[in-house]
Amino acid sequence: MNFHILTLFPDMVMNGLNTSITGRAIEAGILSVEAVNIRDYANNKHLKVDDYPYGGGAGMLMQAEPVYGAYEAVAKHIQKKRETEGQVQSQKIRVVYLTPQGATFTQRMAEEYAQEEDLILLCGHYEGIDERVLEEIVTDYVSIGDYVLTGGELPAMVMIDAISRLVPGVLSNEVSAEFESFQDDLLEYPQYSRPEEWHGKKVPEVLLSGHHANIDRWRREQSLIRTRERRPDLLK
Ligand code: ADE
Numbered sequence: 746m747n748f749h750i751l752t753l754f755p756d757m758v759m760n761g762l763n764t765s766i767t768g769r770a771i772e773a774g775i776l777s778v779e780a781v782n783i784r785d786y787a788n789n790k791h792l793k794v795d796d797y798p799y800g801g802g803a804g805m806l807m808q809a810e811p812v813y814g815a816y817e818a819v820a821k822h823i824q825k826k827r828e829t830e831g832q833v834q835s836q837k838i839r840v841v842y843l844t845p846q847g848a849t850f851t852q853r854m855a856e857e858y859a860q861e862e863d864l865i866l867l868c869g870h871y872e873g874i875d876e877r878v879l880e881e882i883v884t885d886y887v888s889i890g891d892y893v894l895t896g897g898e899l900p901a902m903v904m905i906d907a908i909s910r911l912v913p914g915v916l917s918n919e920v921s922a923e924f925e926s927f928q929d930d931l932l933e934y935p936q937y938s939r940p941e942e943w944h945g946k947k948v949p950e951v952l953l954s955g956h957h958a959n960i961d962r963w964r965r966e967q968s969l970i971r972t973r974e975r976r977p978d979l980l981k
Contacts, residue, residue: 746861746912747777748905749823750898751815752868753794753807755780757898762905770915778905779819783807786814795871804872812878816840816865823863839884840865841904842874843897847886850904852927854887858904859911866904868897930979934967 750758758780763771770776787794788810795805823838839861848854858864867874867883889900909915926933937948951963972979 746775746859746909747823747863748779749819749863749865750778750780750868750901750905751783751812751819751865752780752896752898752901753783753870754868754896754898755782758868758902761902766915767906767909770909770912773914775912775914776909781815781819783811783815786811786818788814798872802872806872807870807874809875809878812867812874813882816867816878816882819865837884838863838865840867840882841885841887841901842867842869842879842883843888843900843904844869844873844886845888845891845893847888849891850887850889850900850907852907855904855907856911858908864908866897866901868901870896927979930972931968932972932976932979934964934971 752758759778762768762778767776767778771778784792784794794811795807798804798806820838827833827836839858841858841864843866887900887904889903894900937952941948941953949963951959954960
């Protein structure tokens, strides 16, 4: 899967994603992450990409043209690649704009995005982006939660992390994405490793029994108990 991030801070996203599991997947060629610097598409010699909002108000806005230029460069590249691979040209390229005004990101959305071959993520800064370019290029408005961050870079990284681990081959252990929190809208059961006793606390007997049906039943019960305690909203 290929992620294309349109941003004013390419180093921020690349440094974060080049480490750990995503970094390994990039190295293995399972994922690619490209950060496109919106400033490279500024159409003035000072490389300015922001300006005052019409009508007044606090802060600056990112201007339409540099954002559009960065998008166009990436979109053309994707179209050309699809052409050489003989794919259907009509297939829409999804462009996600990270914004507190978007739909709240969920595991289900991560599963859906993981089916895409290419995903463009647009990161805003300052007080936002000129509405006209959003109307032209954005297909999905996504928020990572009801709080306001200084930019879309961290939300883009959050999305890429959650999506990547669902792409086949990214997690070394294929089953590890299989049963986990939010599967069937339940939280994951508690887990234990060695030693059998730590700080006077023993590992639940059933997990040492080797009786797989009993273990499965216990885990299912624990998932329900945990979800009821910590996230009762998921049971509704
Ligand atoms: N940009 C600023 N805050 C954000 C949030 N909560 N989610 C997505 N993008 C954002």
